[in-house]
Amino acid sequence: MRLSRYFLPVLKETPSEAQIVSHRLMLRAGMIKQATAGIYSWLPLGYRVLRKIENIVHEEQARAGHLPMLMPTLQSADLWRESGRYDDYGQEMLRITDRHGRDMLYGPTNEELITDIFRSNVSSYKDLPLTLYQIQWKFRDEIRPRFGVMRGREFLMKDGYNFDLTKEDAMYAYDRHMVSYLRTYERMGLKAIPMRADSGPIGGDDTHEFLVLAETGESEVFYDADILNLTLGNRTVNYDDHAQCADIVREWTTPYARTDETHDAALFDQIPEARRRSSRGIEVGQIFYFGTKYSEAMGATVQGPDGQAVPVHMGSHGIGVSRLLGAIIEASHDDKGIIWPEGVTPFHCGIVNLKQGDEEADGACETLYSALTALGLDPLYDDRNERAGGKFATMDLIGLPWRITVGPRGLKNGVVELTCRRTGESEELPPQEAVKRVAEIYAPIRAA
Ligand SMILES: Nc1ncnc2c1ncn2[C@@H]1O[C@H](COP(=O)(O)OP(=O)(O)O)[C@@H](O)[C@H]1O
Numbered sequence: 001m002r003l004s005r006y007f008l009p010v011l012k013e014t015p016s017e018a019q020i021v022s023h024r025l026m027l028r029a030g031m032i033k034q035a036t037a038g039i040y041s042w043l044p045l046g047y048r049v050l051r052k053i054e055n056i057v058h059e060e061q062a063r064a065g066h067l068p069m070l071m072p073t074l075q076s077a078d079l080w081r082e083s084g085r086y087d088d089y090g091q092e093m094l095r096i097t098d099r100h101g102r103d104m105l106y107g108p109t110n111e112e113l114i115t116d117i118f119r120s121n122v123s124s125y126k127d128l129p130l131t132l133y134q135i136q137w138k139f140r141d142e143i144r145p146r147f148g149v150m151r152g153r154e155f156l157m158k159d160g161y162n163f164d165l166t167k168e169d170a171m172y173a174y175d176r177h178m179v180s181y182l183r184t185y186e187r188m189g190l191k192a193i194p195m196r197a198d199s200g201p202i203g204g205d206d207t208h209e210f211l212v213l214a215e216t217g218e219s220e221v222f223y224d225a226d227i228l229n230l231t232l233g234n235r236t237v238n239y240d241d242h243a244q245c246a247d248i249v250r251e252w253t254t255p256y257a258r259t260d261e262t263h264d265a266a267l268f269d270q271i272p273e274a275r276r277r278s279s280r281g282i283e284v285g286q287i288f289y290f291g292t293k294y295s296e297a298m299g300a301t302v303q304g305p306d307g308q309a310v311p312v313h314m315g316s317h318g319i320g321v322s323r324l325l326g327a328i329i330e331a332s333h334d335d336k337g338i339i340w341p342e343g344v345t346p347f348h349c350g351i352v353n354l355k356q357g358d359e360e361a362d363g364a365c366e367t368l369y370s371a372l373t374a375l376g377l378d379p380l381y382d383d384r385n386e387r388a389g390g391k392f393a394t395m396d397l398i399g400l401p402w403r404i405t406v407g408p409r410g411l412k413n414g415v416v417e418l419t420c421r422r423t424g425e426s427e428e429l430p431p432q433e434a435v436k437r438v439a440e441i442y443a444p445i446r447a448a
C-alpha cells in the first residue's frame with residue numbers, strides 16, 4: 001500500500017473524550033471513528049488489524065477442531081422466552097419490535113440460537129462431540145460504554161459452544177478451549193492469564209477469564225508471579241490428546257490467579273510474599289462449562305448408548321475480538337504511539353522516502369516495495385511529499401514494528417536504514433539485505 005492512496009485520517013490533537021491511551025491512540029491513528037455512544041466505524045487501518053485478529057482466532061479454532069459458522073445478529077424473542085432469559089437479561093438487551101409487532105432482539109450472546117440449531121439437527125450421541133463457533137457482532141446496551149472499543153455497546157465477539165454427552169467430554173472441550181485461547185493470545189504478542197472467575201448470571205461450575213495485565217483494566221486481579229513465566233512457545237499441541245490438553249490446563253491453573261470475585265485471601269497468603277501480586281486486568285476472553293442448563297430448559301437431548309434420551313452437556317467460550325485491539329495497545333505502546341506485535345501488525349513494515357521526487361530515492365523505494373510484496377509481505381510506503389519528521393511521526397503513531405528509511409545520503413553508500421519500532425535501534429544495510437531481514441523476522445510468525 002502507498003500512503004498517498006490510502007485513507008489514514010490521523011489526528012494531530014489528542015481527542016479530549018478519550019480517557020485511556022488505547023482509545024486516544026486508536027482515534028489519533030485513524031483506526032476508528034465513533035458513530036454514536038459505544039458504536040464505532042472501523043476505518044481501513046483499524047479494520048486491517050481487526051481482520052488479522054479474526055484470522056488468528058479462526059486458525060487456532062480450526063486447529064482445535066472447532067467448526068466456524070455464522071448466526072444472525074437479530075433474533076426472535078421466542079427462543080429467549082423458552083430459556084427464561086428474555087425477562088432475566090434486563091436493560092442490556094436491545095429489544096426491537098418488527099412491523100408485525102413481533103418481539104425481536106439484537107443478540108447479546110447466542111446460547112439460545114445455537115441450542116435451537118443443535119436440537120433441530122442432532123439426536124444421537126454418535127454425532128457428538130460437536131463444537132460450533134462464530135465471530136459475530138453483539139449488542140449490549142451498556143450503561144456506561146467507555147474506553148473506546150474496550151467497552152462498546154456493539155462489539156465483535158468470537159463465541160463458541162460445545163455439545164457433549166458427558167461432563168467428562170465437556171471438560172475435554174473446556175480444556176481444548178483453554179489451550180487454543182492460550183495459543184491465540186500468544187500469537188498476538190499478549191500475555192493473557194487464565195484466572196478462576198465467578199460464573200455470574202449465566203450459571204455454571206467451571207469458568208476462567210483470560211486477563212491482560214494493565215493499569216486501565218476494569219478487573220482487580222490477584223496472582224502468583226510464577227504464572228508470568230509460562231509460555232507455550234513452539235511446543236506442538238495435539239488436540240486429539242486429551243491428556244496433553246489437560247496437562248497444559250493444569251500447568252496454567254496451578255499457580256494462584258483469581259479475579260476479585262473469587263479471590264481467597266487465605267489461599268493467596270500461602271504464596272511466598274515476594275511472588276504475591278495484585279494489579280488490574282482487562283478481560284479478553286472467558287470459558288464456561290455450564291452443564292445442562294440450556295439443554296434441559298430447551299429440550300436439547302440426544303439418545304445415549306443405552307437408548308435413553310439425555311440432555312447434552314454444554315459450555316460457551318468467548319473472545320473479545322474488538323476489545324483485543326484496545327488491550328494490545330494498552331500492553332504495547334510508548335509516548336510516540338502504538339507498537340504492534342508482529343503477529344497483528346496492519347502492515348509488516350513501513351518504507352519512508354526521505355526525499356520524495358529524488359530519482360534515486362524514489363527508484364530505491366519502488367524496488368524495496370516490489371521485493372517485499374513479491375515475498376508476500378505487506379509494506380506501507382510513505383510516498384507523500386512530506387518532510388521527514390512528519391513521516392517518522394506518522395509511522396511511530398501507527399506503530400508498524402519495522403521501518404526502512406531511504407535517503408539520497410545512504411544510497412550513495414549503498415545502504416538504507418532498518419529501524420525497530422520497539423527498541424528504536426537502527427542498522428544500516430544494503431536494500432536487499434533489509435528485505436531479507438524483514439522476511440526472516442516474519443518467517444516464524446507467518447508459519448505459526
Ligand atoms: N461491552 C463490551 N465491549 C467489548 N468487548 C466486550 C464487551 N463485553 C464483553 N466483551 C468481550 O467479550 C468476551 C466474552 O463476553 P462475556 O464473558 O460474555 O462478557 P462479560 O464478562 O462482560 O459478561 C469478554 O471476555 C470480553 O473480552
Ligand SMILES: [Mg+2]
Binds near residue numbers: 209283285286
Ligand atoms: Mg466474561
